[in-house]
Amino acid sequence: AQSVTQPDIHITVSEGASLELRCNYSYGATPYLFWYVQSPGQGLQLLLKYFSGDTLVQGIKGFEAEFKRSQSSFNLRKPSVHWSDAAEYFCAVAPGSNYQLIWGAGTKLIIKP
Amino acid sequence: KAGVTQTPRYLIKTRGQQVTLSCSPISGHRSVSWYQQTPGQGLQFLFEYFSETQRNKGNFPGRFSGRQFSNSRSEMNVSTLELGDSALYLCASSKGHNYEQYFGPGTRLTVT
Numbered sequence: 001a002q003s004v005t006q007p008d009i010h011i012t013v014s015e016g017a018s019l020e021l022r023c024n025y026s027y028g029a030t031p032y033l034f035w036y037v038q039s040p041g042q043g044l045q046l047l048l049k050y051f052s053g054d055t056l057v058q059g060i061k062g063f064e065a066e067f068k069r070s071q072s073s074f075n076l077r078k079p080s081v082h083w084s085d086a087a088e089y090f091c092a093v094a095p096g097s098n099y100q101l102i103w104g105a106g107t108k109l110i111i112k113p
Numbered sequence: 114k115a116g117v118t119q120t121p122r123y124l125i126k127t128r129g130q131q132v133t134l135s136c137s138p139i140s141g142h143r144s145v146s147w148y149q150q151t152p153g154q155g156l157q158f159l160f161e162y163f164s165e166t167q168r169n170k171g172n173f174p175g176r177f178s179g180r181q182f183s184n185s186r187s188e189m190n191v192s193t194l195e196l197g198d199s200a201l202y203l204c205a206s207s208k209g210h211n212y213e214q215y216f217g218p219g220t221r222l223t224v225t
Contacts, residue, residue: 034213036216041218042218042219043117043203043205043216043217043218043219044203044205044214044216045216046213046214046215049213090156100146100158100161100169100171101146101158101214103155103156103158105155106155106156
């Protein structure tokens with residue numbers, strides 16, 4: 001069965017430090033890939049997406065993600081985090097255009113001052 | 114462009130009651146998906162509607178139902194509420210199937 005794994009439940013990063021959140025999926029072909037962010041008490045906001053083409057995609061709020069087919073990964077990165085980045089981050093995968101999104105369990109990002 | 118709106122934002126119900134939640138998608142979006150989010154189970158897909166037809170359904174009991182109107186607005190209904198139905202219910206709209214989804218702020222349902 002298709003699945004999405006976010007291996008880190010929590011990550012703590014100092015403000016100004018770099019960030020990488022991991023996402024791995026199990027699916028044979030190249031799926032559609034998404035990262036969403038959820039601030040406390042809010043709905044989810046799309047950060048970035050990958051459908052095809054350049055494997056390094058830029059998103060909003062200074063985030064980027066790299067699709068690595070050989071590793072079935074779509075890791076989210078940011079060179080310097082800000083306190084306002086504290087939130088929960090979800091990776092989601094769509095196996096194709098006629099399938100529902102499959103969601104990871106989320107990674108809660110904590111920012112140390 | 115207005116975002117996805119959900120009403121009500123907060124709701125307290127008693128076990129055994131039923132509840133109806135409403136979602137208005139972004140103008141021009143024809144797909145509406147519903148999710149249940151709880152600390153223990155994370156985000157779980159309930160169902161998706163496209164052009165008034167249920168296109169996909171998650172693994173939830175029949176007490177959970179939904180519908181979509183001709184203007185793409187959607188409602189979900191939960192009958193015979195159980196304590197375990199306490200959750201944040203999120204609605205998301207998109208232009209078509211599996212284009213990026215835009216989420217509303219959610220309805221926080223508490224069942225006592």
